[in-house]
Structures are given as C-alpha cells and as structure tokens.
Amino acid sequence: MRHQLLYRALLCAAVLTLSACTEEEKSSQSPPPPKVEIITARAQTVPNVLELPGRVQAVRVAEIRARVDGIIQRRLYEEGTHVEAGTVLFQIDPREMQANLRAAQATLERAEATAVNAAQDVKRYKGLVAKQAISQQEYDTAQARLRTARADVSEAQAAVESAELDLGYTRVTAPIAGRAGRAQVTEGALVTAANGTLLATVEQYDTVFVNFSQSSSDVLALRAQVASGELKLPSEGRVAVKLILEDGSEYPHTGYIDFLAMTIDVSTGTAALRAKVPNPDLLLLPGQFVRARIDAGVRPNGFLIPQRAVMISDSDARVLLVGEDGLVTSRDIELGDLLGSNWAVRDGLRTGDRIIVEGGQNARDGQPVRTVPYSGPEGDTPPTEASQQ
Numbered sequence: 001m002r003h004q005l006l007y008r009a010l011l012c013a014a015v016l017t018l019s020a021c022t023e024e025e026k027s028s029q030s031p032p033p034p035k036v037e038i039i040t041a042r043a044q045t046v047p048n049v050l051e052l053p054g055r056v057q058a059v060r061v062a063e064i065r066a067r068v069d070g071i072i073q074r075r076l077y078e079e080g081t082h083v084e085a086g087t088v089l090f091q092i093d094p095r096e097m098q099a100n101l102r103a104a105q106a107t108l109e110r111a112e113a114t115a116v117n118a119a120q121d122v123k124r125y126k127g128l129v130a131k132q133a134i135s136q137q138e139y140d141t142a143q144a145r146l147r148t149a150r151a152d153v154s155e156a157q158a159a160v161e162s163a164e165l166d167l168g169y170t171r172v173t174a175p176i177a178g179r180a181g182r183a184q185v186t187e188g189a190l191v192t193a194a195n196g197t198l199l200a201t202v203e204q205y206d207t208v209f210v211n212f213s214q215s216s217s218d219v220l221a222l223r224a225q226v227a228s229g230e231l232k233l234p235s236e237g238r239v240a241v242k243l244i245l246e247d248g249s250e251y252p253h254t255g256y257i258d259f260l261a262m263t264i265d266v267s268t269g270t271a272a273l274r275a276k277v278p279n280p281d282l283l284l285l286p287g288q289f290v291r292a293r294i295d296a297g298v299r300p301n302g303f304l305i306p307q308r309a310v311m312i313s314d315s316d317a318r319v320l321l322v323g324e325d326g327l328v329t330s331r332d333i334e335l336g337d338l339l340g341s342n343w344a345v346r347d348g349l350r351t352g353d354r355i356i357v358e359g360g361q362n363a364r365d366g367q368p369v370r371t372v373p374y375s376g377p378e379g380d381t382p383p384t385e386a387s388q389q
Helices: 001-027 095-128 134-168 216-228
Strands: 033-038 044-065 070-075 088-092 171-173 179-180 198-215 241-245 255-260 268-277 289-306 317-322 327-341 342-347 354-356 368-372
Touching: 044 179, 044 268, 044 342, 134 171, 134 342, 198 216, 198 368, 216 268, 241 268, 241 327, 268 289, 268 342, 268 368, 289 354
Parallel strands: 033 368
Antiparallel strands: 033 354, 044 198, 044 289, 070 088, 088 171, 179 198, 198 268, 241 255, 241 289, 255 268, 289 342, 317 327, 317 354, 327 342
C-alpha cells in the first residue's frame, strides 16, 4: 500500500511538471504585438481649397453681322488668324449705297439753295416792311419760309450722314482685337440688315473667364464656417484660383475670382462664380473643360495627415488610433481636400491623437501594438506635425 501511494505521488508530480513546461513553452512561442508607425496629430493652419469643374470663356466675343443689305464681294481676312480692331473682314457691294449717298447730297444742295433764297427774301422784306411797302403778314410769311428751308437743310444733312454710314457699313470691320473664326458666308451671298446675317465671330482670349458653380448647401456651409471663425477668408479680399487641365497638369498662371452671383439658380440649386485668368500663351481655349482649385481662405485649427493613414469606404473615412493603454481603436473622420500627399481633416481628430500610418493592416480594434515614429518619404508627413511615439 505504501509503495502504491508513493508511486501515485511521483506520477502526479511528473504530470504537473510536464504541464508547467508545456505552458511555459506555449508562452515563450506566442508572437509579440505587431509594430506600427504613428504620427501625433497637431492642430495647424490648413489651406481651404475647393475644387470645382469649370468651362473656359473668352473675355470678349464679337459677332460680326451685316448692317446693310447687299452681296458679299470679298472676304478680306484669313480664317483662324489674329486680327486687330478696325481690320476690314468683308466687302459688301457698295454701288447701291454710293447711289443713295449721291441722291442725299443732291437733296441737301437743293435744300441749301432754297434756304439761301429764303434768307435773301427776309432780308429784303425787312426794309420794305419798315417803309410799309409790304404788309407785316408778308414779312412773317417770308420768315416762316426761311425757318422751313433751314429745317429742310438739317433733314437733308441727316440723310447724307445716314447714307455715308450705310456706305461705310459695306466695309465690315472687326470691333475688337482677337482671333477671327470661320466665315459664315461666302462671296456672292446675299446678306440683310433686317435679319442681321452673321458673317463671322471674333474672340479675344488673351485673358479668359472660367465659369463654375457651387451648390447652395456648400455656400451656406462656408458662410457658417466664416461666421464661427472656423474658416478665415483672405484679408486682401482676392481669392486665388489655380487651374488643372484635362491632362492633369497645372496651368502656370494664377487667376482670381471676379464675380459671385448673389442669387441661387432655381433650376440647378447652385450659385454662379467666375474667375479671370491670364492667357498670354493662348493655351486655354474657349469651351475647354478645366478644374478650378479655389484658395478659399484657411482653417486655423485644421489637421493634415498622410493619405496612406486614411481608410476610405463608400460611406465613410476612418483612421486607426493607438490609445494611452497601447490598444488600437478605430474612429470615423470627415475629410476635406487632398493637399499633395496629405488629407485635410475637418472633423474627428483632436490634438494628441496617435494615428497609425504604417502597419495598420496587421492591427485590429482592441489589439495591443508596439509603436515607432513614422518615417515615410520626405513630404509625406505634414510639415508642422511632429511624429512621436
């Protein structure tokens, strides 16, 4: 019996020893917490950039239309070339207008002769009425004829001026300097002043307008942010605009907002905006599609975080944070604009939040992690934000 009890005691001790060794071996083989690279969120001044689609429009457009009836004799410009103001573009057959001018000049000469004769009658009658050789009524009638003759002269002079204008309109000139478009009529075509036949178009676009619009809800939100101090507009009142071309390149010249509609379009629910942009190289063409990046002030207490730190889904955007206890938590954020390789964050972050930038794919909510400062590519970390453990 004693031997059996001793054997059982030794067996239990061996089992306990083996179990302790197994647990110790399992504990020594469990993986360490994953390593992640983090940055610490710091409030800073962040540019408030709005990106909107827009269309280019020539700063001045002149439609060249016929102002007299006639036949086009010649086209005097090369289509698609630059023309100066006053350049003759078309010649309309002037013979009918020349005949009208000569007839008006003859009428003027006749009216002037009648007026001279009436003036002589008044001068002669003035001496006779003083001697009572003629009645006062005859003298008054002579003065009336003189006034009528002078009125006829004025009317004839106006007719001559009108005929001269019509004759001048047979030489169709460009009212502005710019690029002359394709001719809408050919030699031999009949044009009329009543219908205002379109002959060509001249567009001036060494400076251009860019038209775009913003939804009424965004306009209200901007006003509320300005009123609350969350957003500060440029102090000088000039809002800069940079353009992104269709190939993704940035247009080299900066424009400025020069018009903001104070009404909302009832059909689209948007407010119209317009920027004036220099175009010295004529790189921008009327009708061209561009994207406008509007420098709409700054946010004094904004946040910038690297793009790779943000996880975006169809419904929201979120980041992974490391708490004081070293555990991972997830938080939804409201994104603003993408500035270079960094996202501007409008809401959801606080100063001191430790944000996982690298290694987040290995981290889960509630899981402990080991943290090291983020050491990404130069320019990937916001310049005013310190990377801390």
